Amino acid sequence: MGQSQSSMRTPLGRVRGLGSAKSGTEHFWLQRLTAVANLPLSLFVIGLIISTAGSNFAAVKATLGSPLVAIPLLLFVISAAWHMRIGMQVIIEDYVPAEGPRWRCCWPTPSSPSRSASAASLRS
Amino acid sequence: MLGGIRHFIWDTGRGFGVNEREWLARATLIGSIALTLVTWIIAYAVRGGV
Numbered sequence: 001m002g003q004s005q006s007s008m009r010t011p012l013g014r015v016r017g018l019g020s021a022k023s024g025t026e027h028f029w030l031q032r033l034t035a036v037a038n039l040p041l042s043l044f045v046i047g048l049i050i051s052t053a054g055s056n057f058a059a060v061k062a063t064l065g066s067p068l069v070a071i072p073l074l075l076f077v078i079s080a081a082w083h084m085r086i087g088m089q090v091i092i093e094d095y096v097p098a099e100g101p102r103w104r105c106c107w108p109t110p111s112s113p114s115r116s117a118s119a120a121s122l123r124s
Numbered sequence: 125m126l127g128g129i130r131h132f133i134w135d136t137g138r139g140f141g142v143n144e145r146e147w148l149a150r151a152t153l154i155g156s157i158a159l160t161l162v163t164w165i166i167a168y169a170v171r172g173g174v
Contacts, residue, residue, distance in 0.1 A: 032135070035128045042125060050167040 027086055034083035041076035048073065126152045126159070 048069065052060045064070055130148050133139045139148050 032132075035132070038128070039125070046163060050163075050170055053167060053171055 031086050034079045037079045041072055044072050045076050126156045
């Protein structure tokens with residue numbers, strides 16, 4: 001369907017952490033925010049790479065030394081990494097069926113013992 | 125990036141028709157290859173074939 005990441009959350013879905021039980025809306029918003037930020041930032045970084053390709057170390061070091069270059073580059077790294085992390089979480093949430101691999105390979109969000117216990121009790 | 129733009133189009137509520145979805149998918153694929161080629165062409169033009 002490709003719409004929002006967390007539409008209707010049943011209590012079971014909330015307990016099992018589907019769509020991030022705490023912050024689905026936050027994920028949705030951050031994903032859009034980082035996406036919008038990434039558009040100009042990625043174009044900037046592509047331009048930066050093109051303009052520094054083939055230069056020697058000293059020249060590139062001088063280029064990166066300018067805050068006008070370093071700050072957008074840093075913003076890009078942060079925004080893109082965050083965007084990728086949220087996106088990957090959603091992919092795992094949506095497409096990995098087995099409960100075990102999901103918890104093990106995906107959850108950077110701290111899972112409270114109560115949530116795991118409830119999920120275990122509700123698992124059929 | 126084009127995939128993200130495609131999601132934004134969906135966010136505005138457009139592009140859900142059968143033909144639109146197909147077109148968007150194809151456009152994302154073709155567009156990304158085309159943009160990559162354009163980027164490389166620009167890079168070589170600017171750097172003079174480095």
